[in-house]
Amino acid sequence: MSGTYLGMPAFPTAAASATRDGQLRANLTHATHTIRDKRARAVAELPDWALLREAGAAIKDRTLRHLDGYLERLEAAVTAAGGQVHWAEDAEAANRIVTDLVLATGEREVVKVKSMATQEIGLNAALERAGVRAYETDLAELIVQLGDDLPSHILVPAIHRNRTEIRDIFRERMAEWGRAAPEGLSDRPADLAEAARLHLRQKFLDAKVAVSGANFMVAETGTMVVVESEGNGRMCLTLPETLISVVGIEKVVPSWRDLEVFLQLLPRSSTAERMNPYTSMWTGTTDDDGPRAFHLVLLDNGRTDTLADTVGRQALRCIRCSACLNVCPVYERAGGHAYGSAYPGPIGAILTPQLRGVGSELDASLPYASSLCGACYEVCPVAIDIPEVLVHLRERVVEGGEVTRNGRRVRIRPARGHAAERAAMRAARWTLDHPGVLRAGQRLAGRMRGLQPRRLPGPGRAWTASRDLPPLPAEPFREWWRRTRGEQREAGR
Ligand code: SF4
Numbered sequence: 001m002s003g004t005y006l007g008m009p010a011f012p013t014a015a016a017s018a019t020r021d022g023q024l025r026a027n028l029t030h031a032t033h034t035i036r037d038k039r040a041r042a043v044a045e046l047p048d049w050a051l052l053r054e055a056g057a058a059i060k061d062r063t064l065r066h067l068d069g070y071l072e073r074l075e076a077a078v079t080a081a082g083g084q085v086h087w088a089e090d091a092e093a094a095n096r097i098v099t100d101l102v103l104a105t106g107e108r109e110v111v112k113v114k115s116m117a118t119q120e121i122g123l124n125a126a127l128e129r130a131g132v133r134a135y136e137t138d139l140a141e142l143i144v145q146l147g148d149d150l151p152s153h154i155l156v157p158a159i160h161r162n163r164t165e166i167r168d169i170f171r172e173r174m175a176e177w178g179r180a181a182p183e184g185l186s187d188r189p190a191d192l193a194e195a196a197r198l199h200l201r202q203k204f205l206d207a208k209v210a211v212s213g214a215n216f217m218v219a220e221t222g223t224m225v226v227v228e229s230e231g232n233g234r235m236c237l238t239l240p241e242t243l244i245s246v247v248g249i250e251k252v253v254p255s256w257r258d259l260e261v262f263l264q265l266l267p268r269s270s271t272a273e274r275m276n277p278y279t280s281m282w283t284g285t286t287d288d289d290g291p292r293a294f295h296l297v298l299l300d301n302g303r304t305d306t307l308a309d310t311v312g313r314q315a316l317r318c319i320r321c322s323a324c325l326n327v328c329p330v331y332e333r334a335g336g337h338a339y340g341s342a343y344p345g346p347i348g349a350i351l352t353p354q355l356r357g358v359g360s361e362l363d364a365s366l367p368y369a370s371s372l373c374g375a376c377y378e379v380c381p382v383a384i385d386i387p388e389v390l391v392h393l394r395e396r397v398v399e400g401g402e403v404t405r406n407g408r409r410v411r412i413r414p415a416r417g418h419a420a421e422r423a424a425m426r427a428a429r430w431t432l433d434h435p436g437v438l439r440a441g442q443r444l445a446g447r448m449r450g451l452q453p454r455r456l457p458g459p460g461r462a463w464t465a466s467r468d469l470p471p472l473p474a475e476p477f478r479e480w481w482r483r484t485r486g487e488q489r490e491a492g493r
Contacts, residue, residue, distance in 0.1 A: 014340065038272035042274065095122070105209050109132065111209075119151060120341070160336070166192055181195045213246060215251065243295070248299050270320075302354065306355060315389060317382040349370055357412075358412070367394045398414055
């Protein structure tokens with residue numbers, strides 16, 4: 001697999017092949033069930049979890065409503081603290097800004113803290129094209145990079161790999177990227193962690209430039225915040241001379257008071273910890289300590305277009321905890337690669353088609369990558385109603401309509417391949433508007449239920465390929481109601 005999601009097939013095709021991989025399913029089931037059980041216990045410890053969740057959602061919504069003002073305040077604070085702010089409208093602009101900044105330092109290598117934004121824009125590939133090699137330092141990202149693979153989970157990008165596979169990757173590939181794996185490396189977690197530690201230490205000590213993301217940006221002081229478990233982030237953020245942070249514009253929070261809410265919500269939802277082991281915060285540059293130069297690249301890449309959609313914008317509340325992935329029955333079986341973007345699982349199914357639009361077959365298929373069971377909404381720490389957005393996006397795919405693209409209102413056409421669905425919906429609407437026809441149809445269907453096929457023919461075939469067609473009842477509900485309630489009324493007279 002290459003280091004880019006471009007050219008991935010539509011979700012049903014990718015998922016069909018992933019679900020045939022027994023090892024992948026076993027790895028995913030084991031990992032997601034372990035994390036989700038731990039998360040449930042960690043959340044249950046807090047009696048005010050529901051209030052925290054409400055507060056998190058409210059802060060995010062308020063910030064999004066006044067995003068322009070908070071971003072300007074952030075820019076002023078970062079600049080006053082000695083940093084430089086760059087605005088990137090799209091992935092291409094962000095990649096160009098970061099590449100130019102790195103090349104200006106004269107360096108040809110950078111270390112990276114795990115960052116979804118740089119994965120979203122394909123920064124590593126862009127740097128590679130400019131002759132700059134980017135080294136991932138998060139353990140799971142390192143596994144993905146060495147394995148010439150793609151991340152498949154927000155929190156645990158190598159969740160689809162087990163220990164033996166990781167040992168083999170380390171043995172075979174580490175030497176190409178720096179310090180080789182120790183002789184006779186076993187698949188014990190402690191040995192694998194030690195091999196990664198030795199490999200990465202050399203990178204941290206050599207690197208002059210680091211690229212990071214940020215979990216939050218505090219507007220009032222211009223402070224960036226990274227929360228992590230391994231300490232690799234802190235090494236990247238403090239040792240190099242130049243630090244470049246690429247952050248989505250929705251990551252801003254107004255004040256430190258607001259940050260306090262998210263620092264409670266995030267660790268329990270993601271790693272099931274009361275507090276994450278490392279919380280690194282930096283504000284511009286400081287004399288004689290940390291990087292000499294700090295650049296903040298504020299990434300839009302479809303976010304203001306998403307903000308223009310009053311239903312879909314709630315996806316921008318996301319704090320990337322990954323709780324929704326760990327409870328999703330679809331993700332558990334299909335794995336993260338099938339979603340074809342840096343954002344897998346339920347959040348990917350609503351965020352990616354908004355950031356990229358629904359113009360490609362893959363993006364148009366993502367709102368359907370769900371059973372609409374609602375488990376994702378239940379666990380989301382910022383109460384994103386993912387099923388509501390999924391249904392909203394399905395309507396957009398089937399019907400087309402007005403959306404905002406690149407800041408302008410445009411009318412998009414319905415996606416291809418949904419003509420049967422549209423016709424069925426129109427027929428249903430007409431029938432429901434004509435109760436007499438509905439009654440006659442129900443009576444007729446009841447009489448003919450002996451002829452009901454197990455699978456639908458034609459366009460309905462795909463729907464029944466993986467579902468049982470519910471049997472038609474012998475008696476329509478309306479007749480049952482009239483018969484039973486009608487008799488009761490008779491008796492009551
Ligand atoms: S949508 Fe909610 S549950 Fe899913 S990653 Fe984002 S914040 Fe976490």
